Amino acid sequence: MAVEVVNKKVLLRRYIEPGEAPTEGHMELVTTETIILKVPEASSSAVLVKNLYLSCDPYGRAIMSRPQRGSNHLSTPGLPVPGYGVAKVVDSTHPEFKAGDYVWGLTCWEEYSLITPKETLFKINYTDVPLSYYTGLLGLAGLTAYVGFHEISSPKEGEHVFVSAASGAVGQLVGQFAKLLGCYVVGSAGSDEKVNFLKDKFGFDEAFNYKKESDLDAALKRYFPEGIDIYFDNVGGAMLDAALGNMKLRGRVTVCGLISQYNLETVQGMRNFTLVIPKCIRLQGFNVLQYQHMYREFEEKVVKYVKEGTIKYLEDVAEGLEAAPASFVGLFEGQNIGKKLVVVARE
Amino acid sequence: MAVEVVNKKVLLRRYIEPGEAPTEGHMELVTTETIILKVPEASSSAVLVKNLYLSCDPYGRAIMSRPQRGSNHLSTPGLPVPGYGVAKVVDSTHPEFKAGDYVWGLTCWEEYSLITPKETLFKINYTDVPLSYYTGLLGLAGLTAYVGFHEISSPKEGEHVFVSAASGAVGQLVGQFAKLLGCYVVGSAGSDEKVNFLKDKFGFDEAFNYKKESDLDAALKRYFPEGIDIYFDNVGGAMLDAALGNMKLRGRVTVCGLISQYNLETVQGMRNFTLVIPKCIRLQGFNVLQYQHMYREFEEKVVKYVKEGTIKYLEDVAEGLEAAPASFVGLFEGQNIGKKLVVVARE
Secondary structure, eight states: OOOOEEEOEEEEEEEEEETTOOGGGEEEEEEEOEEEESTTOOOOEEEEEEEEEEEOOOOHHHHTTTTOOOOOOOTTTTTEEEEEEEEEEEEETTTTTOTEEEEEEEEESSSSEOOEEEESEEEEESSOGGGGGGGTTTTTHHHHHIIIIIIISOTTTTTEEESSTTSSSSSHHHHHHHHHHHOOEEEEEEEHHHHHHHTSOOOSSSSEEEGGGGGGHHHHHOOOOOOOEEEEESSSSHHHHHHHTEEEEEEEEOOOOOOOOSSSSSSSOOGGGGGGTTTHHHHEOOGHHHHHHHHHHHHHHHHHHHHHHHSOEEEEEEESGGGGGHHHHTTTTTTSEEEEEESSSOO | OOOEEOOOEEEEEEEBTOOOOOGGGGGEEEEOOEEEEEETTTTTOEEEEEEEEEEOOOOTTTTTTTTTTTTTOOOOTSBBEEEEEEEEEEESSSTTTTTTTTEEEEEEEEEEEEEEOOSSEOOOOOOOOOOGGGGGGTSSHHHHHHHIIIIOOOOOTEEEEEESSSTTTHHHHHHHHHHTOOOOOEESSHHHHHHHHHHHOOOOOEEEEEGGGGGGHHHHHHOOTTOOOEHHHHOOOOHHHHHHTEEEEEEEEEEOOTTTTSSSSSSSOOOTTTGGTTOOOOOEEOGGGGGGGHHHHHHHHHHHHOOOOOSSSOOOEEEEGGGGHHHHHTTTTTTSSSSEEEEHHHH
């Protein structure tokens, strides 16, 4: 007989509109719903999971926005917020998953989710590394850093690489991948504490606190007197503009995130955008969901690095589903140090 | 005995400052200087040329600007304006050029120029096509269109291509190269007369007058209901923004020119810039001077097209060196229909 339990949820209360900053009021914690811990008879290819760790990411802002052409629309007011996470399979009618499996992929901000997985759920092959790593390092953020650096940025040994939001989930890994390739790597972050992590823990050659720099152009010239080969952009705005002014000939800008711009209606103007022509600069955006076929190759490689200690990783953990809204909102204020995640349950 | 003649010149009077529109007052016609029609004894590798046709191009604005990092600085107030043109060699101590040769490349806005050619002067191999074509179709504009389309835009047969400033020197050729590859091609221009040329003379599938469109996004959706694969951008600004909103997944924006932005201090903000991420859009700037090694391959191919009549070409000709300042200023008002050039002398 199937058990019925309370299923705490974080619902989207209303869309985050263009120009609006995300607030906790966009979401709502509901503790009155229940769920039967069994895939319904009629669902021939579904899994029922217990959510363990949920990822908080800037792209959640797009997920919680009113649908528009070109964006990946996933959310609906009144329903739980969709997001990536790590979960344990409770019941399954899907041939690739069985009860007891650990999985990561697209789930929802709630204690239990009924998922109809397409290409958005991966079985976790390694349980001898912390499972929470699959919300970031070994999940979408890790794959983003891997694809964005190796596939999109066309890196070469010895090149000079600049990473913004460098202590974040993606940035810390991009910097380490670049160091592994023999690049010179500089990161920017928003506090001295983060800057210290970049240099002491992640092995960046240099790092600076952008909030203490009155002139970003001057800061970049200090660290890159001969210019930047690759700018891995997680923030956009004034930093992107300053970087454009400091790119070398044939420099590449990998546009991974634009967190400084997501709450604006119009992306800020860029004084240096015209330099893309004389400097033959390439700006390349990418969506990691187009590269999911590379996941297993990536997982093999990075699990090995983690076990060897070659790659370091920093998490910023919040306890309890009820902490999810504030954790998400805090991303846009730079509150997290390292990969932000929420523990719903540990087993 | 060497002849001394009057050498009419257009000098740069003062730099065009950021935020300023070019005016005729930035230049000055001087008719009092003379020149000896012989390379001075001491110059072992120079050519003295009689200028025949001078090219007017938007990048002249950068040439006449105060030097800044990343730009190709060439001009100095009080000296003749540098620019590309077609000339006849009068005297030469350079091993690759002799008196009587026709050449094209970097010269100056004056009747006679003493040039020390590096990689900026090309011998004209074909004199059975109009020599003036070497200011555009068979010169830098042609190479720009060829490189920008074939090398930078990664085009494939059947793709949907949008070209702005499509009746200009570069745009008309990009559209024709795209048609030759079997693409669907739409161009925008600033008058009905230009639009008619695009459809009737250059074989564009569709064309529209952007000045008559109150909503550029709606215009692009009309011509590209399924989106744009390649946007060849000659203008920047609002058109670039509208195109970004209509790119297909993995669309490419080739940033060739930003004429709408050159007179502004800061490039306008773009509402749709964030779409580069979900749509995996690539923006690639390029400087044709980095591709001069492709010139002979290009020349062979395009001279053949011209002789067969496969490629059409439209020039907008002004008579006399004294017409050069107004011709240049007119570019920024969209006055030219086709490639703008100035005839200094016909032989």
